Amino acid sequence: MQRLPISEVRTDLEKKFSRNHVTILVGETGSGKSTQVPQFILALNNGKEKIAVTQPRRVAAINLAKRVADETKTTLGQDVGYTVRFQNMSSAKTKIKYLTDGMLLRELLLRTNLDQYTTIILDEAHERTIITDLLMGFLKTLLQRRKNLRLIVMSATIDADKFSRFFDGAEVLYVQGRRFPVQRYYLSKPVEDIVDATVRTAIQIHASEPMGDILAFLAGQEDIDKAVDMLNDMIQSLPKGVPDLIALPLYAALPPQQQLKVFEKVAGNKRKIIIATNIAETSLTISGVRYVIDGGTHKVKVWRHDLGLDSLLTMPISKSNAAQRMGRAGREAAGKCYRLYTETDYYGLKSQSEPEIERCDVAFPILTLKLAGVSDVLGWNWLERPSKAAIMSALMQLYALKALDDEGQITEVGKKMAVLPLPPNLSAVLLDAHQKGIADPVLDIVSCLSIENLIMNPHPDKRDEVYEKRLPFITASGGMGDLVVLRNYVQHYRRLPSSSDRKEWCKEVYISYRAMSNVEKVSINQSEQDIRNQLESYLKAESANIHSEDKSVQLGPSVLNEQIIQCFLTGFLANTALSLPGKMYRTIAGGQTINIHPSSSVFGKNEDAIMYTEYIFTTKAYARNVSPIDLEWLQRIAPHFLSRRTAGHD
Structure with a gap:
């Protein structure tokens, strides 16, 4: 624990956390904020705190809870636990609970004051999921009622000013991460088949570079499964003397038991190659990664108002995404990042990805607001307000589903829909x-x-x-x-x-x-x-x-x-x-x-x-x-x- 950069500023952070109602903490990749800040908070009040730590993804919530339980030498599910959809490893005695942002939202709707917690930590807030944005709006209102509630918003990138303004000038703290040098390489010209290019790059690294695991980013499950199958076929024909290569997929739809395989250490003279979606960009620390292959794209949902449904599109990542991906190679030692796009294409990328609220269907958040008794959905505490067209589209969709009545009020059917x-x-x-x-x-x-x-x-x-x-x-x-x-x-x-x-x-x-x-x-x-x-x-x-x-x-x-x-x-x-x-x-x-x-x-x-x-x-x-x-x-x-x-x- 002491080796993590955030430990060097622990005393100063604890003073700020004790003093502030709301704190914005920008912690660079590798700083240790996700595992250490809850432990710092717990120590403030002789272990009497009850802390909720949100994560956008269930695999991160589970893995972080296991890590902190191990660090604190407690049994998972007792002092340290987690709650994700369909799985509760916590109890009334749990002091640090990791949970998906959706589960905290559910708790907030059931117990509007969240009296069971003394501190709420919104981690990975830079991902700007719809649910995280909803939580920030609800918590801003809740903080006015609960003066003893502490809120810490943690981000890995510089969204700090926006978060600070939203929470009425909350103090912003910065913690540097451990950064080892990472060499980056670009292609001289674009490739047509990104899966084939990823596989060839991985085999080239495996054959020529010193030991260290490889993390490759592809857009979606189909590409990942194809790459894993190709690698498994090629592994059989590797020359004698070349270390074994173990190919593992990582994406949200993979059963959690298989997701956790990427964190297991491999014995002997073996190298892992993990082929992942952007699920591996932040939150998750996969020990042993020295090489990153960045395919340069990810899948995002874009809501089409004219069609009334989401389209899942493969789109270029942002510069922020690219930096996060590269940073995976420099967590524990010097590394290398192979970007499978040209340097010119890199400079043409957007600085940040659009938040979900600007490009996704807002029917679920509107239904959630209606369930919470909010009548003026347009004037609510939005961190980023959806367009009027998006809100009207959502209201019409919910009316068609009989979740709202002719006056726009939530129906009994709508109440049941909201909690499924x-x-x-x-x-x-x-x-x-x-x-x-x-x-x-x-x-x-x-x-x-x-x-x-x-x-x-x-x-x-x-x-x-x-x-x-x-x-x-x-x-x-x-x-x-x-x-x-x-x-x-x-x-x-x-x-x-x-x-x-x-x-x-x-x-x-x-x-x-x-x-x-x-x-x-x-x-x-x-x-x-x-x-x-x-x-x-x-x-x-x-x-x-x-x-x-x-x-x-x-x-x-x-x-x-x-x-x-x-x-x-x-x-x-x-x-x-x-x-x-x-x-x-x-x-x-x-x-x-x-x-x-x-x-x-x-x-x-x-x-x-x-x-x-x-x-x-x-x-x-x-x-x-x-x-x-x-x-x-x-x-x-x-x-x-x-x-x-x-x-x-x-």
Whole structure:
């Protein structure tokens, strides 16, 4: 502990923390702020403090809690613990609790004064997630009521002035991190295949550089899984005498048990290469990393008001992201950073990434504010106020979901949606399914939609062969579309007797085995409930007045499938479209022309109307996860929405 840079200024920090109601702490990467500041606070009042430390990501919350429990020589879950979605390793006696920002927000909504804590630490505030921004607004109000509450906002980059102004001129403290020199290298010209370039760079480092682990950044799960597979194939042909290379993926959708493998030390003459998303940029310290490969992109969600849904786009990172990535190589010793883009491209990057509140759907934060009794959502304590168009879009979406009434007040349905750990549209789907007594099959599909890159695109040479393998599952859907096909895949996977059978089947139909495993398990260890039971427990807890037992009758396959689609229609009303000539469709919500994606089981068919859960744009606009719908369903489920939307579009 004493080797960490923040320990050198401990006395000064403790004085400032004791004196200040709110403190902004800018701690450079490697300073030790995430593990040490809570311990400093605990020592201020002879161990009588109760401290909450938020993290944007669950893997960081879990790993940091384990680290601090180890440093303080306590059993995890007692004095030091953590709370993440579906997993609580803490008790009433816990003094330092790491938790995701979403879990603290949930606690704040349940216990508005947060009396259980004496200090709140918002860590990694520079990431500017929507939930972190929401927490800052709520805490600003709470601090006026609770004069004995201490707030520390910690950031790894210079957002300090904005945070200080928001909290009425709060004092800003700076702590330098340990920085070993890191040499950086650029490409002379851009590359077309970033995955191939990453793999070749990793092999080159492994063959020519001294020992030390490699951390490579790629945009998303599909690229990461592809790179790991390529590396594992190439490892087999490495010449004798070259050390072993262990390739490990790291992304948010990976089961936590597999995420934690990247922190384990490897014995003997071996080198780890971790292929990660930006989950590894901050918060996480992966010991032993000496080399960083920066692919220069990341995936971000961008809300399209005209379409009423998010688009997941691969975009260039910012200079701040690039600095964070490079810093991973200089935490413990001198290192090297290989940027797989040109120096000219680097200087063309934005200084900072846009905060989520400026580019994402704000339906969830608006619903949260309504649940908290805030009527003037536009005039609320926003750190960064969303645009009027974004707020109006969110209000209309929540009205369509029946979460808000005609006066804009939250409904009983809206209150239940607000406390489910899902986006509002999926919460609406689950609540409707629960009421109909068909939660189980709907939860299968919701689990699939919550996992990235479950269905993979086969190589063109394999396309016909893979389609033949998938055809029985498509036929079994009875023409009800991709959501029912997803459920058919899950049911078949579940019936297979062994993991080897499941792997082989996934390989045949080009379904990611890793992703399908995660559909079944999102828990931290194998003894935990699967995702369906976990979400079911939330439904039962938050929907106690809904009794579905009497409705859980046996339905024929075609009737059940229709009811499943109608459940999803309650959550995806805005994602509906009517047919046009030429097998094209016009969206009901915005009048946009859209096409069914060629990968869909509905592709090439003439349907009167469709619903979709995903929008992508390549050469043109495509709908994915498509299901045909009956126009009568729309009229019956949401006349309040359809009448407003179709007025003037006849």
